[in-house]
Amino acid sequence: MIKLFGHPASTYTRKVLCTLHEIEAPFELRFVDLNGGEHTQAAHLARQPFGRVPTIDDQGFTLYESRAIIRYLNDQYGGRLVPPDVRGRAAMDQWIDVGYSYFSAAALKPILHHVFGFPQDEPTLEAASAMIEQTLDVLEARLGAGPFLAGEQFSLADIVYLPDLDYLMATPLQAAVSSRGNVASWWARSSERPSWRKATGR
Ligand SMILES: N[C@@H](CCC(=O)N[C@@H](CS)C(=O)NCC(=O)O)C(=O)O
Structure with missing residues (x-):
């Protein structure tokens, strides 16, 4: 096991x-x-x-x-979380890298500040918010073209964003997610999956 x-x-x-x-x-x-x-x-x-x-x-x-x-x-383990075609896989990789390069480090600041009680200074929080908003704009445009980041199917690309978003939804940045229609629908669709509910113990 x-x-x-x-x-x-x-x-x-x-x-x-x-x-x-x-x-x-x-x-x-x-x-x-x-x-x-x-x-x-x-x-x-x-x-x-x-x-x-x-x-x-x-x-x-x-x-x-x-x-x-x-x-x-x-x-x-024969999962279906990676698109079967070369371009689908490339798109998935791109969105995974966007998450790691532009989103995760920024998301950590408000999460530390608001969720875990490690205060961050105001300039740090403002810079992080700007980066988060910019990435969410890019995701919003992408999700206008399909239900999930790599296209029609839920993939590893969607999974890598869920943990940060889950915590961000407990911060004032929640409004940045809810105000973007495509991102908000994708978040609702993805976070309702049994796999995510189990991952968070809900
Ligand atoms: N690049 C690593 C990052 C792992 C990571 O930073 N994990 C955090 C927990 S979310 C950790 O172990 N922190 C302990 C520490 O920094 O002392 C990965 O993707 O696995």
Whole structure:
């Protein structure tokens, strides 16, 4: 059985959880106590030398970095989270990279400030909001052309945005999502999936 070493509140762990539930692969979550510093201990560093979660151990095959993990899981367990055609896959990769390059780091600032109680200064929050709004504009245009980021089917590209958006919906940035019709519909469509509800324990 797949062992997932992670933390249920971690955005990166949640991407893997959502993927596992989508592909219905049996797994066990091995809780890594981030608050207690378990990720900095030798046992965890042997699994992830940078001291982060998640990592997986699939019958001796170990892997870290959430993007690599979700691709592996989909491929290894016959998932349908990657478009079958070359251009579909390329589009999916583009949207995954947009998330990592322009969205995730910015989203983290209001999430830390409003959700996890780590205050960020005003210029940091303003710069982050501008980046989030810009990315949401780009997503809004894209989602006018199809229900999901890579086209007609829900894919790994959609999964990588869900954890940040889920937390952002508990911040004032919620308005930036709701005011964009295509993004708001996509968020409703994606976040209602059983896989996401299970990934968040709802
Ligand atoms: N690039 C890594 C990032 C993983 C990451 O930053 N995880 C956070 C939790 S959401 C973590 O382990 N933080 C612990 C720390 O920074 O000390 C991935 O995609 O897996």
